[in-house]
Amino acid sequence: MDPYRTLREEAFEANLEISRRNLAIYTWGNASAYDPGKAVFAIKPSGVSYDKLTVESMVIVDLEAVVADGSFAPSSDTKTHCVLYRDFSASRGNEIRGITHTHSPYAVAWAQARFPVPVFGTTHADHGAEDIPCTEVMSEEAVSRNYELETGNLIVETFRRTGKNPVHMPMVLVAGHGPFAWGKTAAESIYHAAVLEEVCKMALLTLTVNPHAEALPEHIIRKHWERKHGPNAYYGQK
Amino acid sequence: MDPYRTLREEAFEANLEISRRNLAIYTWGNASAYDPGKAVFAIKPSGVSYDKLTVESMVIVDLEAVVADGSFAPSSDTKTHCVLYRDFSASRGNEIRGITHTHSPYAVAWAQARFPVPVFGTTHADHGAEDIPCTEVMSEEAVSRNYELETGNLIVETFRRTGKNPVHMPMVLVAGHGPFAWGKTAAESIYHAAVLEEVCKMALLTLTVNPHAEALPEHIIRKHWERKHGPNAYYGQK
């Protein structure tokens, strides 16, 4: 009996969603599910296409990126997941238990444009009450040190610098690369990756209609965020 | 036996169409069906995804937003529907019996750009002989008073200010938010929501080809509107 069965199933299901929601083609992208009790996460094997994935093929990795169980090599982005679970989750309450990385085209466009995404509307504000941040481009020194780990550090540093809380802003654009999103479960992380793509598409189309489009005023941003996430939230079922 | 069965079925079917026509992802968007005789409408439960909806889950609400029947909390946008049924329908002949709200990306783009949609062509004129209006951005005072109810008031005020008749212009963009559409039935309201998305897409593409594109002359707008909606309309079957 596999003690990681449930974790693997959760990661497997999230990875399939990347493909079902058209957030990446072929083998691109990866999702993971984190178990704070065991301090490991299940992640997609590297370079395997979505139609070949099985629950068993999910690789179990600890927060130092050491494989704890599994016969495949884990995603080449594994160390980025490690840094985010260590800094965004393990070191502050373990609220984040899933991470998704995709190459969805509109989010990649904003990442390649190296622009944060302004809060143009309530679709955005429903999921985050601030700009979606974009990292700096990684330095040559950091790339040569440990690229995937430094990608995680770059994200962490971006949140520190801009004073953002990853629990409240569950997505980021890595400049020149693409989007990472996270959530309370692997399923929520892929939901946030899909939201990010939709918000990036809407923002690009908004600028096409009106290159001088303005961000929503703060009182509407705040209202939409609060009605879904505030102490008196009233969206959804009790 | 459920006295609201037919109304629920109509609302259920319209909500499913939102998803089938790709006018919103996940739980976003909502549609309702209004019964002027009973002065209630059936609406989507809040935060439930389209693949989980059932006829029974539709919530019956009166025009003061009080739940008359149903075990779920109604859509968080319910009060907006109330205002529109009260002002656009109950107070002037009950012609409007369905409302649909979506987050379809091209309509959202125009709403976020805060621009009315000019009548660039006959696809638009077939469904409305004037610009598709865009509301103002809601004031801080109105947001803090009663956000969803004030969204309805903002729409009503926009129609009053621009002298538009909601029976002739069955759609609107709420600035920084997205589209609302309505019709003689819930099915017609989702049809108008789909038309609005298509017209917004065509208008954006038109501006991409020609940033100085001009609106249709009035005589063609009028002709297309009349052949479908005028006293001597000849489109469709008798």
Place this chain on the structure above:
Amino acid sequence: MDPYRTLREEAFEANLEISRRNLAIYTWGNASAYDPGKAVFAIKPSGVSYDKLTVESMVIVDLEAVVADGSFAPSSDTKTHCVLYRDFSASRGNEIRGITHTHSPYAVAWAQARFPVPVFGTTHADHGAEDIPCTEVMSEEAVSRNYELETGNLIVETFRRTGKNPVHMPMVLVAGHGPFAWGKTAAESIYHAAVLEEVCKMALLTLTVNPHAEALPEHIIRKHWERKHGPNAYYGQK
């Protein structure tokens, strides 16, 4: 036994293709199939959605737009088809035996922008060795006279004015309205309608990448046209 059965089947199949190829939503668009021997054509009934169409519902109309057979009212654009069959086909060799009108979004965008489509590449040149023409906007006087018939006249006049041969240029944009395409069969007319949409999409994207994009030089346009349509054509099977 229905003497128009084959003609109806041909028109029915072409109309279904409009929907299958996503060239129009709901009831929009229409296709017809012409029989020069009987001097009639079969056309879509007005305002019927694609999923409700049957072979029997296709309406048989003569070149004066008089219904020769069928229990439905024909498409509101029927007189436009009449003019094109009379002028482009009956009066010059009956080569054109199918017409398709759609509201496909990229072709509509160019029609609403009121721009002819330049020959930016070989995809275009494979199907026509010149710009895809765009008509003038119809005058108020013509609209009030006989709108749909004048739409046909506007197309015919555009070809006369620009010296184009409709057998060599099987598509047109009606300014502020949308595309019409034709061919040796109804099936070829819908093929040309799909080509037009694809070429319009490519041309719009080309201008997005390079607003100063230039048309192909004449020697390449000519080569592509000739290898498919010239006396020594060598594309396809013998």
Place this chain on the structure above:
Amino acid sequence: MDPYRTLREEAFEANLEISRRNLAIYTWGNASAYDPGKAVFAIKPSGVSYDKLTVESMVIVDLEAVVADGSFAPSSDTKTHCVLYRDFSASRGNEIRGITHTHSPYAVAWAQARFPVPVFGTTHADHGAEDIPCTEVMSEEAVSRNYELETGNLIVETFRRTGKNPVHMPMVLVAGHGPFAWGKTAAESIYHAAVLEEVCKMALLTLTVNPHAEALPEHIIRKHWERKHGPNAYYGQK
């Protein structure tokens, strides 16, 4: 028994992928599979639509474009494939064994814009560490000599002029025409054709968000290329 059965199956499968991945409509595009031992390749028959293709219909052609086996006329672009197999493969180690040509809209847009595609991000760098080249427009003299053969020569000349190695840069844009891609197998060539379309889409969207977007710095391009293709590559399974 057909001695070319395996080669035909490989070509057949790659041609079907063009249609499945929406890289061309109707009969457009073509893929081939090369056998260096027999010095022949299997290619799509000319002008046959994807839903009519069979394994048997694939045409076997030698490097002089002479049909070695098969009852159909080969693709009109066959001589372009010949030149690429001769120059890019047979004359330097036979590494390239598959070629795909499509009319996918975003790649065509860049080809029609006549711009090479800058390395805006890691999606691009994962598949090529340099700009995707765009050829010159073919001269009148070359067109009249032997168009399809000269298309191959134009591609070869572009790689020579820019010092590119076709094994490292497996794709090209033919100015005013569209994309060609290749790979170690026919399947890899269609993979590269799909990557090219996705990269061209992302690059166009990037310029829409930021018309002054900059290419990735060389140290990140190099890193992404090396982790997938360098001597110490660590992407994928061993």
